[in-house]
Amino acid sequence: MEIGQILQQTIKDIVKTYDGDVQVEIEQPAQLAHGDYATNIAMKLSRVAKKNPYEIALDLKEKLVEKELPVKQIDVVRPGFINFFIAWDRVNFFSSTTKQVDKQKVVIEHTSINPNKSAHIGHLRNACIGDTLARMMKQDHQEVETHNYIDDLGNQLADTLTALLHTESNKPATRFGDYCWDVYSSLNQLYDKGELSTDKRDDVLHKLEEGNNSISWLGYAVADKLSAEHVEEMGQFDITYDLLVWERDIVANGFWDRAFEKLQTSEVFFKQEHGPQAGCWVIRTNEKQEASEGSVEHQADKVLIRSNGVLTYTAKDIAYHMWKFGLLENDFLYKPKTETLWTTSAVGQSQPFGRGDAVINVIDYRQEYPQKVVKQALHAAGYEKEAAQLKHVSYGVVSLSKNTAAKLGLETVEGKAVYAMSGRKGIGIKISELILEMKEAIRVQSPEANEETIEALTFAAIRYNMLRYNTTSDIIFDLDEATQVTGNTGIYLIYTYARANSILQKAQAAHLTSTDGSFADADDAERAILKHVSGWNGTVERSISELEPNLLCTFAFELASLYNRFYALCPVIKATPDEQKRRLKLTELVKEQLEMIFSILGLPKLERI
């Protein structure tokens, strides 16, 4: 049990004598002088007890000091805070408490880039969040399976195919995706100028949907090549997948037919007989719809089967999600793509993929409505548990700052601070471009580092930068800021880890040991670290329950800052024997903690730089 939990439970037992249902909360004060843990319970109780909060706090303190707690001092401070100073020598940091194995299986879908051109930094944000969530849950002993969805029957691929067939680019490109990036925007500019109609694209889309024709096979080859480039690029950031899922395989295996059968029993799924959606199979998503048929441009029922019989994206997504939960009788066939990656395939073998107890989709907030429709469909088919376990990790999009937009040649406007990326206009920052900039910045900063180290630092810095924002926040991406090598960066964390390792190696060479080191007499800089580390498990639990990886980034940065401050203030090797042991033990604790964090955040553990 964690310190905070111990204190919370103890206080809960004590306040039972008070009337009222008041939530006991234990927090870590911002200021060290306010103790290592604290509670405001007395001020909360003052309302029901009709008593001075300071007096309530004094009363509670008297009861608390009688308990067996790993506490060496309890202060009561006006207006009614109770501050606890922990006896750190009685806290076991190094115990490996084996958590009860949770048998739940989680299927996480992330990355899922349209196979139409190279990936940009918005795609990278998705992939970093998804991969880190997977690592968090594996850390929490859950069974995790990560999927990368390839929409090879959509307009975007059709556009890229049309562009490849009808336009050229003379820009240098070393990757197929970069070439497609350019011709894709060339095509859209032709559309915009009216020099090309979308008929050709529509025809291409139609042939993709038909299957087994030249365009269809060509599209598959293009999507295969592009998705392979995407996966390879993500691999540089240590982002991995278990399975690639192809949309064409969802169609080919008849998932929708089974899903249709399951939905048919519902009253909210029906064939629309009149109005603009006549002839379509639709699902009712808004219960208000029946009451207001006036405005048909908005809030119409969601079409799942077009009047010409073709499935919409949402229909395929519903079927796909039924499969994710293991609700369909039919399944994909699979084949290995690499040693660690599988892919759905027209020919292959059976494998136990999918069948999740929980499903997490990492998709930006603009897809909230389609996600809602899928959840509604699960409800409609009677799958309440699955609907409840379908979770949408909604994240903000990555836009460009004015500074960066200007660098890309956009016309910036006075007073407008945020500029959207646009694939159609070819406006955006490819991941490869960011890598080049970051690598150069690190090379300038560390001219003597070897190439392997520069590479590792580059990917770490970029990945960390993508993770450290609140998931729901938009990122206003500034290229100068993103390539900083100082401040709250992955580089700072890695240097801190190298610094700790350096001390430990030095101590080992001098035959110094941390055995019998005690935190009983830890001074302030040391206490701050112990206090912070003691909150780790709480941070992980909260990060998982809220699906917020950035809480771990905040924790890591604060730990690194505290350790560097300790480094400046507290000599380790040139200290007294008692201080040596204690501080070496503390350094070991910090090293171990950072290793755990790096495993989750996907950062490399460089012992030297």
Place this chain on the structure above:
RNA sequence: GCGCCUAUGGUGAAAGGGGAUAUCACACGAGAUUCCGGUUCUCGCGUUGUGGGUUCGAAUCCUGCUAGGCGCGCCA
């Protein structure tokens, strides 16, 4: 038209969903360290869109306004 979200120093981002002088980074200014090899540390500088409300107490809750964004497609 309807619905949803957001607003924090010059810039970017936090603040566990009421509690201690609102934190961090960058920028700008000043200082220290230059070694336990490691890009580090300390200090200063500045502020919660706006009006009203609830409360002992509001960045956090309610509400009006203002500004910005998103969604509602037989697209994906």
